[in-house]
Structures are given as structure tokens and as C-alpha cells.
Amino acid sequence: MPKMNMVQAINLALKEEMERDPDVVLLGEDVGKNGGVFRITEGLHSLFGAERVMDTPLAESGLVGAAIGMAVYGLKPVAEIQFMGFIYPAVDQIFSHAARIRSRSRGRFTCPLVIRTPYGVGIKSPELHSESSEALFCHMPGIKVVVPSSPFAAKGLLTSAIRDPDPVLFLESTRLYRLVKEEVPEGEYTLPLGKARVVQEGKEITVIAWGSMLHKALQAVDGYDAEVIDPMTLRPFDEETILSSVKKTGRVVIIQEAPKTGGFGAELSATIAEDAMLHLKGPVLRVAGCDAALPLARLEDAYMPSVERMRRAFDGIMKY
């Protein structure tokens, strides 16, 4: 089996789905001839032609809106936004149309759209080039939010996302793009949306982390008897896997790169409080980014959840 990084795995998933299904089309800024800012679509323009791999004008609202139209009326578009911070001009289209068309038409119209975008820190850039605003999209009913944390997961989840009948926001950690390589099968396999993965079993603390934070969390749990869960899909998230782990360990630490307030960790925490309260041995803890815009990379370490901060939380919850 070939070893690949996340860029190659995503590229392969796109290629195989395009070969399998002629309705799958790609669109975005610079994704065509030039293969995209992060080279995710490299080679696909020459394989499938300009009609299926489209360079769009520099206009996110227009390109996502058009992708919604394509999706509702017969195609399976995969749109790329160059960085998550550039999705905001298109939020109007995503929230007003993609998220609601199924409900609004009582299922007579559906929107099998995938929007892929890199998120989070990774290119040493402040603010909008390092955005992780996944919670915003999780809040809006009608959109699925998927975050792979490895090349293998990326390929399986993206394949499912493309085949899914509803709109999926597919968040690719910029930091992970070329960080890890692992064996990824060529040919078809899928990972179900809405299903978490127990990355490591343990008895004393449940640690929940997604995207690039999963890798830091795995470093941090060294020396603790921790069960590490990667939700993989944030909306809808796998309550069953998470709750059964919490019921076993009684202690939870949630790790997110995004600012703390109103983050997705808050939703997990609330669900655990509602449904597993009596199993808890202490409060559900969060280790998160600061409630501020991300500064320049030289201050990034002060902003981001570090292994030390995670261990402080583990120690804190173990003392309860």
C-alpha cells in the first residue's frame, strides 16, 4: 500500500470519485491549471479538463452560490475555498441556501455539495489565514462538518462527503497537510460521516480532540491512562462513542484550537453534562485557543493549546 500525506490522499479521493461519477465537478480559485494554493487539485485539470475542474473568478459568494445551484439541480460539486478565513463572503450562500434547501422544499430539493477548505494554524500567518471557526458552521442546522486528522481518514471521509446527499463542510488542517504520511489504500473505501474513532483506549481520562490538535493530544497523553477520541465529524457528532467513553472514565478533557467561548468544545461539554452527569468525577475541562484573533507566529505558542497546558488539565482533573 502506498504511503501518502494528506494532500496526496485528498487528491486521490477527488480523482477516484471523479472517475467513478461524471457528475462530480471541482471549482475554486486557482484550482484548475495551477492545482490550487496547497496543490490539492494538482493534475486533475489535465486529467478531466476545464469543464470539470474550473478556475473561477476571485469571488467566494459567487462561486459557492453557483456550486449550490449545481448541486441542487443535478451535479455533485466540490468547491474549494483557499483558506477558511475567506469563506465569510460565502456564508450568506451557505447559511441562506445550502443549509436550508432540503428543509425548505421538504426534501424535494437536496444539496449534495462539498466545500473543502484548509483551516487552523500552519502557515505562520495571523488572523484570517489561520481561522478555525468550525463551531459557527456546526451551529447552523443543515450543514455537516467533517475534520479529518490523518491521510487515511481524509480519503475515506471525503469520499463519503462527496456521496452524501447533504452539504458538507470539509475542514483540512493546514498544519497536517504535509506533516504525517501513512498507508492509504488506492481504490474505494469510505468512512461513515457521524462516526467517531477511538484512537487509543484508556480508563482514566477521555480526551477529545480533532484535526491537528489530535496529534498534540496524543503527545500529551503519554504517561496518562487516557482514552483519546477523534470525533472526525463534528456535526452530527457521534454521541454514542463519546458518552460511552465518558461513562467509563468519568473524566473529560476537550481540546480545541479555536477560541474557547462558544467553541465546539462547549457543545460537547454541554452534551456530556446533560447525558452523563452522574458518571462524572469532576468538571468537563476545555483546553482551547485564546478568545482573541490569532497573532503572528511568534506569539502563536502563547495562543495555541500546548502539551503543557493539556497536561495541566489532565493533572487537574485527576486530582478531583
Added chain:
Amino acid sequence: MRELNKELYRKLYLVRRAEEKICVHYPEDDMKTPMHMSFGEEAVVVGVCHALGDAGQVFGTYRSHAAFIAKTEDTDEFFSELYAKETSSLKGKGGSMHLCSPRHGFMGTSAIVASHLSVAAGAAFANKRQKNGKIVAAFFGDGAVDEGVFWESLNAACLMKLPVIFVCEDNGFAVHTPATARRGYASLPRVVSTFDCHVFESDSTDVEVVHALAADALQRMRKEEKPCFMNLKYYRYLEHVGINYDFEAGYRPRNEFEQWYEKDPVRVQRAKLLRLGVGEDELLRIEAEVDAKVSRSVALAQQAPLSHCSEAHNGVFKCDR
């Protein structure tokens, strides 16, 4: 005329020198911020900013090293921010893409293409209402006009007759995609001229020519208050982001660059000054002063302490320090 040309040259040279310093030190990896370089656009930016003068207000983009330096000449602030140092008034929270210096009339930049244009129109509205006579210049690339907000802002500014100059820094590319692959029309200035505004065009790399055009625009605005649109062509020397040439990437040929480099704005202006009878020794003196200023700013920035890690939390609301 000679004095004006000397002053324009000094600014061009300052912008160029500062960016050359970035190229020297960036590989040391202490300036941790993506760099969208201005090489090639110096005449466009210096010409407009100089005509605008101290009282004017400038809005820019992620590619606004030139605009920041032309408007503020504050290389100390510039380098200390690129190095994320305590001495920067932005404390390492802006970097190359979010420069601002309100006291110099440099009102801010945006990394989100075109998103600053509506804000610039709003600033022009505020100036108009306050009757302070200030004129706003908003810089943006040829890619920015693909965004709806460009047209929304242009429309509103024309409707409300706002004192704003929209300056398109036209290098023909958005990242790697040429304008012809992004536009369903042939001529942007022709389309814009159907709006109620003054329209100007140039492909000159002669800063004096751009300056004269901008001065003309300002005068026309004063006579008949409505917005201006300027389409100013230039060639982006380096890759979209970063400090290298990228002709091997294949989306544009090196000889295009070579043709434009023949009329490099800094060289053109220097040759002109010599023709006007400014002595080589005087030019060397101007250049030495600029060199010393830039070197001093870089050294100061390098020596200053890093911005304190508590800055990662600060500055969100007024109650913060």
C-alpha cells in the same frame, strides 16, 4: 520639477530598499509572516500617495508594503512589526498583511481581497460629513474586482458622490490566474466608466507620470465631487507570496518580466534625474541616507524584545489593557 522628481525618487528608493532588506533577512526565519512583495509596483503606489499628501487617507491590502512606506516612511514601525517586537504599535498582531498607522493617514489593510473597499467608502462618507477635506485612496488588485463588494462599493460611492479614489494595482494576475480567465468583459475601465465617476488609466512605470495623473484626478474631484477610478498597470516581479521569482511555475514567461524590468520604476527615475542634471554624487547621497535609515530600522527591530506573550490575549475589547 527637479525637486519633485528627487522627492519621488527618494520614496521609490526607500520602498525598494526596505523590501530588499526583507529579502536578505527573511530566510533567517525571524520574520514569521507571509510576505506579498511590492516589487514592480513602486511607481504606482508612490505616485498616488505622494499626490494625495499627508492629509489623505490610504487603505491597502496584504500587498501594501509600498503603500505603507510611501505614506508613512516609518520603517522603524514597519520592521518592528514584521519581527513581532514590543516596539511595534501593533505588537506582532498584524504582520505584513495588516499594517496600519492612523496618525500617518494609513488607515489599514485587509488580507481578505476587496473587503476593505466598502470600509474605505464608509471612511470617505465620514470625511465628507465631517467636511474635513480628506480624500481616501483605496488600493486593490485586479483580482479584487471579481468580488461583489467592489461593485457594491463603487456603486454606493458614485451614488453618494464620495471623495474616494479607487486605485486598481493591475498586475494582470490573481495568484496564478490571469484576468482574461476571470472576466466576462474586455475592459474594466470601460465598464467602470458607465458609473458616475472619473476614470483614469495608465501603464506607465514613470512615477512622475503616475503622480501627475493622480494630481489631475484629485483636482477633478475637487471641481466636481465624485469618486475616481484609476487603473494602473504594473508587473509583479516575484511570486504571489514569498521572496522568489517564480517563472519556472509556467503561468507567465520570464521575458515578460524582462521587458518590464527594462523600465523598472526605480531605474527609470534615477536615469531621469541624471538627465535633469542631478549629479551622481547627489543621488549617491540620497541613497546613502535611505540605506542608513533602513539599516537602522532593521537593526532596531532585531534588537528589540519580542512582543510579550500576554499580547496573544489582549486587545479584543477596550477593557483589555
